[in-house]
Amino acid sequence: MAILVTGGTGYIGSHTCVELLNEGYEIVVVDNFYNSKPIVVDRIKEITGKDFKFYEADCCDKEAMEKIFSENKIEGAIHFAGYKAVGESVAKPVMYYQNNIDSTLTLIETMERHNCYVLAFSSSATVYGSPKTCPIKEDFPLSTTNPYGTTKLFIERILQDVYVSNNKWSIALLRYFNPIGAHKSGLIGENPNDIPNNLMPYINKVAAGELPILHVFGNDYDTKDGTGVRDYIHVVDLARGHIAALRKIMTQTGVEPYNLGTGKGYSVLEMVENFEKANGVPVKYQIDARRPGDIATCFADGTKAKEELGFTCQYEIDEMCRDAWHYIEEEKKRNK
Ligand code: UFG
Secondary structure (H helix, E strand, C coil): CEEEEECCCCHHHHHHHHHHHHCCCEEEEEECCCCCCCHHHHHHHHHHCCCCEEEECCCCCHHHHHHHHHHCCEEEEEECCCCCCHHHHHHCHHHHHHHHHHHHHHHHHHHHHCCCCEEEEEEEHHHECCCCCCCECCCCCCECCCHHHHHHHHHHHHHHHHHHHCCCCEEEEEEECEEECCCCCCCCCCCCCCCCCCHHHHHHHHHCCCCCCEEEECCCCCCCCCCCEECEEEHHHHHHHHHHHHHHHCCCCEEEEEEECCCCCEEHHHHHHHHHHHHCCCCCEEEECCCCCCCCEECECCHHHHHHHCCCCCCCHHHHHHHHHHHHHHHHHHCC
C-alpha cells in the first residue's frame, strides 16, 4: 500500500517525500514539472537511499490519474499540486481556478472510484485573510484577498461537501504558514528561476549577489519595527507535520483544519538580521512602499496540531536561515 504525493517534486512536496520514505512509507509521486525539475526525483532517492514510482503527469488529466490508481495500491494521498504565485493569480485568475480546482476534483473522483478516502490537502494561512488578532486559531473567520487564496478556500469548502456526501472520507486541511529553509543535505530546497515573490528566496538572491537589494515592503505597519511579521516554519518541520496528519487521518473519518506554524512571529528586518547572523553574509535592503494585499501580522496558534496530531516544530529561526543559504551554496557548487 502506498501514499500518492501529487506535486511531489515541488518545494514542500519533495521534503515531504523524504520524510515519508524515512518513516518507511511506500510512495508514488506524480508531478508535471510545471514548477520543479526532474532532477528532484533523483535527489529524493539520493537522500533517502530508497526508490519509488514516479509519474510525469498533470493531475487534471483524468486518464493519467486513473492509470496511477489502477497500477498501484494507493491508501491515501497528499495533494500538493497547484499553482501558488499570488501576483500571477491576480493577473490570471481563470488559469488558477481551472488548474487548482480541476486537479483536486479529478483527484477526488479518481480516489472515490478506487475506494481511497484518506486525503491531506495543502491549504494555506492565506484562508484567514486579514485576521483581527494573532495567534490565529483554526476556527477564525475565513476570507481571501487574491484568486490564489480563493482557490485554497474553495477547495477546503469542496472537501467539506465531499465528506458530507460520503462519510468514509478522512481529510486534513493543512494550513501552512511561511515555509523556509531546506533539507540538511543541501540537495533539495527553494531557488526560483524568476525574481522571487517571497522573502527568503529574495534574501538568498541578494546575499548571492544575483539581485542588488532587498525591497522591504513598508515600515509603517503596526508591528514591533513597522515591517510585516510572519510565522516562518522550517520546511522539514512542515513536512513532518504531514506525516503527523497522515497518521491521524488514517485512523478516523471527517474533515479537520490544522495550522502548521511555529507560533512565533518575526518581522522582515528581524529576518534580515537573523540571516546575516546565521550565515555571516550581508543583505542590503531599502524601505519601499507596502505591497498591495499584504497584512501586518500573521502567526499561528499551533495548539490544535499539537494536541490532536502530536506535532511540534523542532527548528529555530537561525537553523532555518542557515539551511536556506546552505542549499543555495550547494546549488552554486553543483552548477559550476
Ligand atoms: N517581503 C518584503 N520584500 C520582499 C518579499 C516579501 O518585504 O521582497 C515581506 C512581505 O511584505 C511580508 C513578508 O516579507 O511582510 C513575507 O512575505 P512573503 O511573500 O514571503 O510571504 P507572505 O506572507 O506574503 O505569503 C506567504 C505565501 C502565500 C501564502 C501566505 C499565507 O507566499 O502563498 O504566506 O499567509 F498564501
